[in-house]
Amino acid sequence: MMAAQMNGGAARMHDDDSDDEGLATTLVEAMQEDDGDYDDVADGTGVQVTGDDLQARLAAAATPLDFAAGLPARFTSYDNYCSLFHFILNSDGPVDLELPTVYWAWDVIDEFIYQFNSFCTYRQKAARTGENPEEIQVLRENPQAWGCYSVLNVLYSLIQRSQMNEQLAAIKANKDPNTVAGEYGQRPLYRMLGYFSIIGLLRVHCLLGDFTLALKTLDDIELNKKAVFAKVMAAHFTTYYYVGFSYMMLRRYADAIRTFSHILVYVSRTKGFQKNSQFDSITKENDRMYALIAICVALCPVRLDDTIHTTLREKYGEEFALMQRGGPEALPVFEKLFLQACPKFISPNPPDFENPENNVDPSEHHLKVFMQDVKNTISAPILKSYLKLYTTMDLNKLAKFVETDPEALRKQLIVYKQKNRQLRWTEGSLLDGEMTHTSDLDFALQDDIVHVSEAKVGRRLVDWYLRNLQRAY
């Protein structure tokens, strides 16, 4: 049974692969030809800085800012990005640049957003604690630094310059993207920056709490292993994290689980071959994704891939069991895992320096809203465990079992039924989906009688047949 499912999955992934052949050959050629390693940049040995100031600036743009960097360093870094992007976007015609490394385009977008994110968090914290009046004064005087409008502007401009959405649409329609790429979009520099800016937008929208728009941003990108972002492990990983998270916030838990599972299985299978530093950086993120998948599965029990299930039990066994059991004791566990695994949410505007206490951490806000749904959903596992045992049952009897009164139980049943129906992606853009039942258990009320029904999966014979057929040769 399990084998059959996994086989089916493999067959589907295979389909996906063939769809995207065009994308892989056209967009990533540049990356595949040059197989340099980004590790070298950090050492400063692998890049040819031929006295060219520009190359140095390009490398700098992709280099992580020191974690403890103070305000001046952050402002300088912002100015550097501004002038670099201005140069790339607004020079007379396309800039003729050789990319310092294969991963440069991803690293630069990644670092740009990371610094924006970290600046907003820093400013928020400064305003909240109010400890350092001089710093607050500087922050007040520079409200435009790392503004969300300018960050979005950079990302959108890079996408437009490279005609990236048009190119992706052309590829989807099996046409040559070069016909719509324009003089900028044909060059690897613009092409890669434009492409990764779309992933960047996904991330920024998610950080700002706009989960719908986050998913909408990826309308033109098909999520599969052959997509361009999959060539850069960190990009691959980031994309799935934010897509999965957005699905979770849209309460599409089944889709979130599918998204997280996909990347976690991929990581666990390729662990052996990934040796560059990119991989190290994502192991921490890996744990966060396991925490998120634990939350989703607790809210919407589905069968997980075996390897994921095992790892999940290793990493979060205790928490997972508590959440699955439901009830009020589970709530703090949900909160803890959510805060541990959520993106570092930001508020787009300068904080209220006058009233430090007004600057609530955005993560707290999103948590509060999310927990509302959790509170409604956590009675489901208990109900399910009882309903599974019966085909008909009296509501009053069930109420005694779960130690609640019949009217409260009726509400819980209505909610259970609602949660059981979820929009689930089948094809098209990420926001599309069909209404499906997530659980195999269904029921209806006839006054106080609960009629329970189950959707059973018939025997799967094809894989068995194919395997044995092969043996017959």
Added chain:
Amino acid sequence: MTTQPIPAGSRPEHIDAYLSGLDRYNPETVSTFQDYVQLQCENQTYDAMSNLALLKLYQFNPHLTRDETITNILVKALLVFPSPDFSLCLHLLPPNVLDANTATDDLSAAVRKLCVLNELIESASYREFWTAYESDDLYADLVADCAGFEETMRDAIALQISMIAREVKKDFVQGSLNVNDDNLTPLLQRYGWTVEGDMIKIPINKENEAKTMVFRESVAFNQFQGVVRRGFEQAA
């Protein structure tokens, strides 16, 4: 995003143009989006994407915020429960809006008031929803702009009941829909529900049927690709 996508062609063209381009970030479009919210309130339509775009504009430009538009958007979102729309709107509001200790302005108070209704409706506490709704005059003010709020809410609740029950006590329906005997009859007629004694019968639909199903395996031809190919290879 929601379970109720807007019918094709019902979104005005200029709004559609804003939403698909960068004008969705342009503060100058705020008043157009606001008018559109007003229009949705008047003619009982709902466009989640457009409303979220307006909330995002407010998020970026707090000085443009108009309290009654925000509460109107939230009220509209209440009506499409159990879709997550209400939550999605909350995510775009200022982070301290739910914090009763610090956010003491009128808007935050109103948002928290609406959250109470949302919690009740999402936990299927329909009777309590109506009690809370009638307990405070502020609610009447908040939904005043939104034409047909109570009727739409009743229909939405009735839909949820019809999805779970085939037979249900009349008391429960009356409480859930907050109607008296006289007003119940026309509603039941419209829904096609029938009264038998103190019970109400709801016609069977896909959801309240709860039929045991067996999923058969679906077989695609390309699963046999290998077998077929091998057949040719061997022949050659």
